[in-house]
Amino acid sequence: MTPIARSEASHAPDAHAGATHNVAVELLLEAGVVLAESLDLATTLGRVARLTVPRLADLCVIDLSDADGSIRQMAVASAEASVAEELSNLRERQQLDPAGEHPVARVIRSGTAERLSQMAGAQLRSFAAGSEHAQFMIDRGYHSALVAPLLARQRTLGALSVLRLGDGGPYEEGDLEVVSELARRAALAIDNARLFSEVRHVEQRLAAILANLAEAITLTDEQHRIVFANQAAADLLGAPTPEELMRATPQEIMERFLILDEQGRELGIEHMPRTRLFAGEAPVPLLVRNIVRATGEERWLIARPSPVNDPETGKLLYSVNVYEDVTEVKRAQIAESFMAEASRVLASSMDYTATLRQVARLAVPQLADWCAVDVIGEDGELERVATHHADPERLALAERLARHRSPSEDALGVPEVIRSGRARLYTDITPKALAAYASDAEHLAMLQEIGATSVLIVPLAAPTRTIGAITLVAAESLRRLFQSDMALAERLGRRAGTAVESARLYTARKRIADVLQSALLPESLPEIAGVQARALYRAAGELNRVGGDFYDICECGQGRWMLAIGDVCGKGPRAAGVTALARHTLRAAAMLGQSPERMLATLHEALTRQQTGADMCTVCLVMIEPREGGARLIVALAGHPLPVLIDAAGHARQIGRAGTLLGVVDQLRIHEVECELAPGETLLLYTDGVSEAGAPEHQIGDAGLLALCAEAPALSLESFLASIALAASERAPGGLRDDIALLGVRLENELR
Numbered sequence: 001m002t003p004i005a006r007s008e009a010s011h012a013p014d015a016h017a018g019a020t021h022n023v024a025v026e027l028l029l030e031a032g033v034v035l036a037e038s039l040d041l042a043t044t045l046g047r048v049a050r051l052t053v054p055r056l057a058d059l060c061v062i063d064l065s066d067a068d069g070s071i072r073q074m075a076v077a078s079a080e081a082s083v084a085e086e087l088s089n090l091r092e093r094q095q096l097d098p099a100g101e102h103p104v105a106r107v108i109r110s111g112t113a114e115r116l117s118q119m120a121g122a123q124l125r126s127f128a129a130g131s132e133h134a135q136f137m138i139d140r141g142y143h144s145a146l147v148a149p150l151l152a153r154q155r156t157l158g159a160l161s162v163l164r165l166g167d168g169g170p171y172e173e174g175d176l177e178v179v180s181e182l183a184r185r186a187a188l189a190i191d192n193a194r195l196f197s198e199v200r201h202v203e204q205r206l207a208a209i210l211a212n213l214a215e216a217i218t219l220t221d222e223q224h225r226i227v228f229a230n231q232a233a234a235d236l237l238g239a240p241t242p243e244e245l246m247r248a249t250p251q252e253i254m255e256r257f258l259i260l261d262e263q264g265r266e267l268g269i270e271h272m273p274r275t276r277l278f279a280g281e282a283p284v285p286l287l288v289r290n291i292v293r294a295t296g297e298e299r300w301l302i303a304r305p306s307p308v309n310d311p312e313t314g315k316l317l318y319s320v321n322v323y324e325d326v327t328e329v330k331r332a333q334i335a336e337s338f339m340a341e342a343s344r345v346l347a348s349s350m351d352y353t354a355t356l357r358q359v360a361r362l363a364v365p366q367l368a369d370w371c372a373v374d375v376i377g378e379d380g381e382l383e384r385v386a387t388h389h390a391d392p393e394r395l396a397l398a399e400r401l402a403r404h405r406s407p408s409e410d411a412l413g414v415p416e417v418i419r420s421g422r423a424r425l426y427t428d429i430t431p432k433a434l435a436a437y438a439s440d441a442e443h444l445a446m447l448q449e450i451g452a453t454s455v456l457i458v459p460l461a462a463p464t465r466t467i468g469a470i471t472l473v474a475a476e477s478l479r480r481l482f483q484s485d486m487a488l489a490e491r492l493g494r495r496a497g498t499a500v501e502s503a504r505l506y507t508a509r510k511r512i513a514d515v516l517q518s519a520l521l522p523e524s525l526p527e528i529a530g531v532q533a534r535a536l537y538r539a540a541g542e543l544n545r546v547g548g549d550f551y552d553i554c555e556c557g558q559g560r561w562m563l564a565i566g567d568v569c570g571k572g573p574r575a576a577g578v579t580a581l582a583r584h585t586l587r588a589a590a591m592l593g594q595s596p597e598r599m600l601a602t603l604h605e606a607l608t609r610q611q612t613g614a615d616m617c618t619v620c621l622v623m624i625e626p627r628e629g630g631a632r633l634i635v636a637l638a639g640h641p642l643p644v645l646i647d648a649a650g651h652a653r654q655i656g657r658a659g660t661l662l663g664v665v666d667q668l669r670i671h672e673v674e675c676e677l678a679p680g681e682t683l684l685l686y687t688d689g690v691s692e693a694g695a696p697e698h699q700i701g702d703a704g705l706l707a708l709c710a711e712a713p714a715l716s717l718e719s720f721l722a723s724i725a726l727a728a729s730e731r732a733p734g735g736l737r738d739d740i741a742l743l744g745v746r747l748e749n750e751l752r
Contacts, residue, residue, distance in 0.1 A: 027051060031182055041193045042074065048160075048186050049077035056178070057162035059083060059140075062186070063096070064150070064158035065108050071096040074158070083140060090136055094129040101127040103147045107159045113148040113180045117170040141166040148180040150187035157187050216323035219308070222278050224250040224269060227318065236299075236323055238292065258291040258478050264365070273305040274319040287326070296453060296480025300330035335488045338366055342492055346499035350506050353385050359496055360388040363472065367489065368481065370450070370473035372398065374414050375460065375500060382415065382468075401446045414457055414469040421466045423458040423486055423493075454481040458493040462501035470496065525553050528561055530626050530748050536721040538729075538740040540689070549687045549741035550579045554587050559625060562590040562599070565685040565743045566619040566640065578615040581606060586621070596621045596636035597670045600662065604638070607663035616663045620656070620685050624677070624745065631677040631747050636670050638662045641688055641702075644709050648680035652709035654702070679749045682712045682720070689738035690724060694731030717746050 030051055045062050052060040062075040073091045078084035096102050103114050116123075121138050128134030144164045150157040160183040164171065216236040219228035226233075229242040238256050239245035245253075250269060259267045269275055273283040285304045291297070301323050308318040345358045356373045363371040373386040387398045417424055429452050438444035452473045460468035470493050474481045525533045535551050551565040564586050568578045585606045589599040599621060607617060618639035625632040635643060639661030642654035657671040677683055692699050700708070708727055712720045721742045728740055 027055065027178065028181060028185070031185055041190060044189055044193065045075040045186070046077070048182070049075040052162050052179075052182070053077045054079050056175070058165040058168065059087075059163040061087070061104075061161045061163075062150075062158065063104050063108075063161070064190070065098070065156065069098045071098055071104060071108065071158075087136070090133060091129075094133050096129050100129075102129065103127065103145065104159045104161060107147045107149050108156055111149045111151060111156045113146070113176055113183075115171055115173065115176045116145040116147075117172075118144055143168055144170040146171050146176050146179045148176070148183035150183050150190060152184075152187040152191035155191070157190050159183070160186060216325070218245075218321045218323075220274050220319050220321060221317070224275065226250075226253075233323065236301075236325070256293060258293055260289040260291070262287055262289070264289075273303050274321050277305045277307060277319050278316060287330075291478050293478055296474065296478055297482075298327070298479055299325060300327045302326055331484070331488075334366070335491070338362065338488070339491060339495065343495060346496060350503045352500045352503040355499065355503075356496065357386040357388070359492070360386040363470075363492070364388050364390055365477065367485065367492075368456070368472035369475040369477050369479075370398065370452075370471075372402075372471040372473075373460070373468065373496075374418075374471070375468035376418065382418075385468075397446060397449060401443075401450070414471060417457045417459050417469045418466050421459050421461065423456065423490055425481060425483060425486060426455040427453075427480065427482075429453060429455065451475045456481045456485060456489055458486070458489040460497035460500060461490075461494045462497045467497055467500055469493075521550060522552055526555065526561075528553075528624075528626065528745075531561075531624070531631070532717050532746040532748065533563075534717040534721055534744050536725055536740070536742040538689075538725050538736065540736040540739050548575060548579070548739040549689065550583055551685070551741050551743045552583050552586065553743075554590050556590045556623065557593055559627075561624050562586065562596075563622040563624060563683075563685060563743060563745060564619060565687060565741055566617055567687045567689075567739075567741075569616040574615070578607070578610075578617060581610075582617050582619070586619070595672065596623050596634050597672050600636055600638045600659070600670050601668055604662045604668055608666070610663075616661055618661060618688075622683065622685065624683075626747070630679060633675050633677050633683070635673045635675065638668070638670060641686060641691060643686075644684040644706065645675065645677070646682040646684065646709045646712045647678070648713055650710040650713050652706045652712075654706075677745075677747050679747050680713070682709075682717070682744060682746045684709060684712075684724075685743040686724070687739065687741045689736060689740040690728050690742070692738060693728035693736060693740070698731060700728060700731055717744050720744065 031048060049060040049062055058079050060075075060077045061073060063071050064074050066072055072095075073088065076084045076088055078087070096105055098105050098108070103116060107114055119142055124137045124142055125134045128137060142163055142165060145161060146163075147159050147161045149159055160179065162171075162179055214232060216233035217228075217230050218226050218233045218237075220226055226246045226248075229237075229245045231242060234240065234242045234245045237245055237253055239248065254269050261267055261271075267288060271286075273286050276283040283305060285302050287300065287302050290299045290301050304322045304324070306320040306322070307316050308320060309315060310317055342359055342362055345362065346355050349355050352375075356375070360371040360373055369389065371386070371388050372384060374382050375385050377383045384402050387395060387402070389395055389398065431448075434447050435444060438447055450473065452475050454474045456472045458470050458472075459466040460470060470489065472481060472485075472489060521537060522535075525535060527533075533553055537549065537551070539548070548571055549565070549567050552562070553564075554562050556562050564583075566579075566582055568575045568582065570578075582603055585603045586599055589602045594602065600619060603617070603619065607615060616639075619637075620640040620643055621636045621638075622643060623634040623636075633655075635656035637656050637659045639659065642656045642658070644652050645655050646652045655675050656673050659670040660668045662668075686705070691701055691705050694700065704727075705724075708724055711723060715723065721744050724742055725740055729736065
């Protein structure tokens with residue numbers, strides 16, 4: 001402790017006095033700096049409280065008196081943080097009674113400082129806010145206290161209290177003088193902060209008034225006549241000065257504009273908020289779309305009425321009308337909403353012709369009265385793929401107009417925009433300009449019937465080229481297309497152009513995939529005397545058609561046939577290469593007269609000769625040899641699901657024995673299993689895309705597949721395979737995760 005806080009008995013009296021004086025001066029100087037640094041009340045008082053600890057006190061509390069007389073603790077500081085926190089929580093629960101005997105309450109009421117040189121438990125209990133408060137003071141050893149009023153400009157704002165805890169010495173009169181001076185300076189800072197806050201509030205109110213005056217403001221009477229207007233209102237309502245605006249009648253002003261609500265319904269003077277205010281209603285602010293009839297200029301406004309009543313009678317005298325121009329905000333909102341919906345439509349299908357028609361419907365009347373979309377076709381010719389107008393009867397006019405070609409079109413119209421890749425806006429559409437553009441009298445008559453007031457053409461811009469154009473036309477709705485509309489139209493053109501190009505690339509890839517996959521599967525299955533053979537293939541995705549599953553049937557000689565079905569790991573060109581290798585290797589091995597086990601070994605050798613990391617493959621291979629009274633089957637499996645044999649009664653069972661996956665380990669384990677296929681029985685070979693279709697907990701599985709096979713005798717072979725594929729698709733409503741290949745053979749009742 002410093003001498004002023006804990007003076008030692010051994011110090012000489014004059015030395016102690018000098019030290020005390022120095023500490024007091026130092027404290028007050030630091031307080032002056034702190035109080036001058038900030039006008040934020042809570043920050044300032046917290047720092048003042050911390051100045052006193054520990055040099056002057058063990059605990060410091062600053063309380064303020066609120067307007068209602070209640071006492072509010074504003075700052076507390078302690079040598080032990082836990083003491084300050086506990087006291088703050090306690091004072092929130094047990095506030096001081098302004099009329100009570102607590103020293104803070106007495107000092108605030110009297111405006112006179114108090115020194116409590118020594119406090120015992122009985123005294124603490126006498127002025128405590130409650131039993132919990134009393135116990136806290138006793139437990140913490142409240143020993144001596146100084147309480148000084150916060151006096152400023154003949155007002156007591158609160159009190160500053162410093163306390164010694166435990167066995168500290170009592171405060172002296174000199175200490176009270178220091179604390180009183182600190183309280184006086186703090187009170188002046190508090191009052192200055194209050195005055196600053198009041199001045200700031202006045203400035204804020206004044207700023208709000210000035211901000212409102214910057215908006216369009218009118219004052220109208222019960223007859224809807226404007227009795228006051230600022231220049232912003234005159235500019236908004238088409239008058240050069242406020243005085244001229246005030247001379248115009250309400251009807252003259254309304255006739256200058258087409259006023260619509262958010263849904264596009266036309267509004268009259270009776271719908272205006274000021275009119276409804278005089279009708280005794282409490283209207284809410286109204287958002288309107290304001291179109292200047294003479295120029296087509298469009299603004300979005302929020303009209304807010306406020307009543308001005310007679311102070312004596314309460315009668316409504318005037319309506320103060322504030323018009324907030326929210327055009328930019330509303331246009332941005334409309335643009336984002338429109339682009340979100342347009343993006344959704346464009347992403348909904350790869351049929352770009354259909355989606356562009358939907359986009360044209362979205363653009364009318366959101367962006368214009370007419371919308372047309374032209375796209376360069378695969379043959380290089382310009383094709384009109386979409387035209388839309390809100391009135392279906394006028395679409396016939398657009399179709400007739402599209403059949404006429406203007407001599408100026410290459411220089412001025414859609415072809416020029418496609419060629420340059422730059423948008424064009426035409427606003428000066430005069431009769432003379434139409435006549436110059438028209439190819440003949442009939443063409444001119446149709447152009448005049450369209451009644452275009454402005455035309456905006458933007459490119460359909462794909463990432464690397466321009467592939468078409470979107471034409472927007474403003475006509476009968478009074479609106480005009482301006483430079484500000486071009487940004488949104490160009491965004492639409494870029495988004496649509498990208499979608500069209502993506503759809504074309506998708507279509508091209510799909511065609512390539514279809515051609516390649518067709519080359520990897522047999523064009524048709526051979527005819528086997530006395531045996532029906534059918535196959536079915538379903539790709540997991542439109543562009544996943546290349547590679548994956550395969551099947552084949554080929555003759556091995558001596559009346560024997562090879563049935564093969566397999567699944568290559570992976571998709572795309574690499575899988576396609578492995579699929580071709582597998583199919584043709586098996587065919588070659590079959591022609592060489594190899595056994596099923598040896599065929600699979602030959603394929604394994606071919607796979608392992610591929611570059612490192614090449615490919616795995618599963619195969620189910622069945623050698624079938626039709627003969628009198630049935631057919632002999634030899635089944636060999638390499639990591640593939642077991643085929644299913646279905647008798648004429650619908651009983652199904654798996655046949656064969658599991659073998660090693662091809663292309664992985666060199667020591668193959670392939671087992672040949674012989675069995676018989678009787679007349680009327682069906683053999684089903686399939687890939688795991690069938691049994692694993694659907695979510696893991698809802699897959700068809702082996703048991704489900706056997707149950708489906710029970711229907712085989714009642715169905716043709718084609719229908720049976722189709723029913724299996726349908727069941728797999730139904731288990732996977734979000735789409736198949738793996739390809740499906742099915743190969744079925746059925747022995748006829750009489751062998752030919």
